[in-house]
Amino acid sequence: MSEGPRAALEIGLAAAIVAVDDGEPLILTIPGERVGHGEVGLPFGPFDPFRHRTLEIGLRAWVEAQTALRLGYVEQLYTFGDRGRHARAGDEGPHVLSVGYLALTRIVGRGDGEDLRGAVPGALARAGATFRPWYDHFPWEDWRHGRPTVLDEAILPAMRAWVAEAPEDPDLARAIGRSERFRLAFGEDGSPWDEEKVLERYELVYEAGLVDEARRDGRPVRGQGGLGVAMRFDHRRILATAISRLRAKLKYRPVVFELMPESFTLTELQRTAEAISGRDLHKQNFRRLVETTALVEATGETSLITGGRPAGLYRFRREVLRERPAPGLRLGGRG
Secondary structure, three states: OOOOOOOOEEEEEEEEEEEEEOOEEEEEEEOHHHOOOOOEEOOEEEOOOOOOOOHHHHHHHHHHHHHOOOOOEEEEEEEEOOOOOOOOOOOOOOEEEEEEEEEEOOEEEOOOOEEEOOEOHHHHHHOOOEEEEHHHOOHHHOOEOEOOHHHHHHHHHHHHHHHHHOOOOOOOOOOOOHHHHHHHHHOOOOOOOOOOOHHHHHHHHHHOOOOHHHHHOOOOOOOOOOOOOOEOOOHHHHHHHHHHHHHHHOOOOOHHHHHOOOOEOHHHHHHHHHHHHOOOOOHHHHHHHHHHHOOEEEEEEEEOOOOOOOEEEEEEOOOHHHHOOOOOOOOOOOO
């Protein structure tokens, strides 16, 4: 049997760059018109082996070129090898392996203006980059003010109808069927809601045709779609992976301090943990957790920005990295 033409292969690099400002988790985006697409997306670009010695060097170069931001903390998430979920029949373009990264940065405002690590806000704006609330893209993941209404009003009824059509996925080589995947991801039938299953939930609403990316990719659409703000290519999928990873790492690594200023109040630390986890945390339980884990130490100074009684300022206690292997915030249930 003769071989057909060999498909060209490209490596794409995409960065989910996270910051927290005033208790709101943010993701850095670039406008679609910059690259000929309507949706917003993550900073991204192709890996050039002649210019970039490593994938991470290539990623950092693309991010700085597109956003004026020099990255600090970066880790690789996952390589997405699907044949572009937006691909059409007869498409002979290069097959793109998309390598997703999680990056963390800081936005600090203590009355002396905003200070963004690695760039100034004006440079970000001139580059056309914008920090957007990540819950704009995933409104069903924000439980800080109670159970999201979009779950019961839109998502769960449509998902139950989708599951009823083929509960065991007879045509797909899956270990478990639709009904079990739905139950585990969305906490149905008494199963707990696991805040780390962000990617699993997004994959299900995509498969069920509830998001605009499904319509764009030529998949059957259920209802009006439009759940959350769409992103170009598979960027919302990459962002879901980043949120899942960060929520998990919060519990066993001190990554939350990559998002904090050098000194902070315990209230600011709690609001940042709540922003990332999507949980409303009990104040006294959170403070007890912080004290017992010895993650922070008092600076001896106070802050007046709360407008009430002076609040003590703290800093990350770096010695904890040498004292135990998994120094994180093992958060309990919602308060």
